[in-house]
Amino acid sequence: MSYAIIGFGAVGQALAHAFARQNVKVAVASRRPPEALASQALMIGPTVVAKSLRDALEADTIMLAVPFAEHRAVAKVLPSWEGKTIIDATNTYGVAPEELDGLPSSAFVAKAFTGAKLVKGFNHLAAATLAADPVVEGGHRVVFLSSDDEDAIAPVAALAKQLGFAPVKLGKLNEGGALVHARGRVWGPLIFQDLFKKQQ
Numbered sequence: 663m664s665y666a667i668i669g670f671g672a673v674g675q676a677l678a679h680a681f682a683r684q685n686v687k688v689a690v691a692s693r694r695p696p697e698a699l700a701s702q703a704l705m706i707g708p709t710v711v712a713k714s715l716r717d718a719l720e721a722d723t724i725m726l727a728v729p730f731a732e733h734r735a736v737a738k739v740l741p742s743w744e745g746k747t748i749i750d751a752t753n754t755y756g757v758a759p760e761e762l763d764g765l766p767s768s769a770f771v772a773k774a775f776t777g778a779k780l781v782k783g784f785n786h787l788a789a790a791t792l793a794a795d796p797v798v799e800g801g802h803r804v805v806f807l808s809s810d811d812e813d814a815i816a817p818v819a820a821l822a823k824q825l826g827f828a829p830v831k832l833g834k835l836n837e838g839g840a841l842v843h844a845r846g847r848v849w850g851p852l853i854f855q856d857l858f859k860k861q862q
Contacts, residue, residue: 664722666723688709726752744777751785780835803828
């Protein structure tokens with residue numbers, strides 16, 4: 663399985679730290695050329711590799727860490743997203759609900775990525791928290807996952823565990839997923855909740 667993080671701001675770099683901590687290879691890309699990201703990527707860790715946007719999108723699983731308004735520009739890079747999984751780590755705080763056609767934000771994002779499986783995840787934690795070691799005092803930091811595609815959640819949950827997090831499945835996007843969506847001027851009730859799950 664190959665991974666990429668699209669967007670190399672605070673959230674993208676936080677996710678890159680999570681991969682580097684576990685020595686998991688991940689491509690990183692943004693609108694900037696790869697050479698503009700290379701030194702920062704190398705500082706995070708040797709398994710974090712800066713690539714062009716087009717090359718990074720060759721990955722099987724793509725973490726979307728761009729500002730919400732930029733997701734459509736990313737989606738236009740490939741003619742089809744068949745066979746790929748998108749992990750939507752964006753938030754829409756400040757975006758009016760009517761701009762989303764009445765849909766949960768991730769369902770709106772999913773429309774742009776034709777053929778992809780989409781999982782909402784890794785969006786409810788502040789970047790600094792996301793970048794920190796998720797293993798604390800014998801517990802693992804929780805990440806919430808939701809998707810309308812049951813088959814998509816299992817491999818993303820496995821990735822979350824590999825990165826040291828405790829995945830908690832919330833169900834479909836319009837149900838449990840709404841708990842972690844920031845839309846309009848309202849935060850979902852689980853946004854910024856820094857929870858830990860003790861090992862069984």
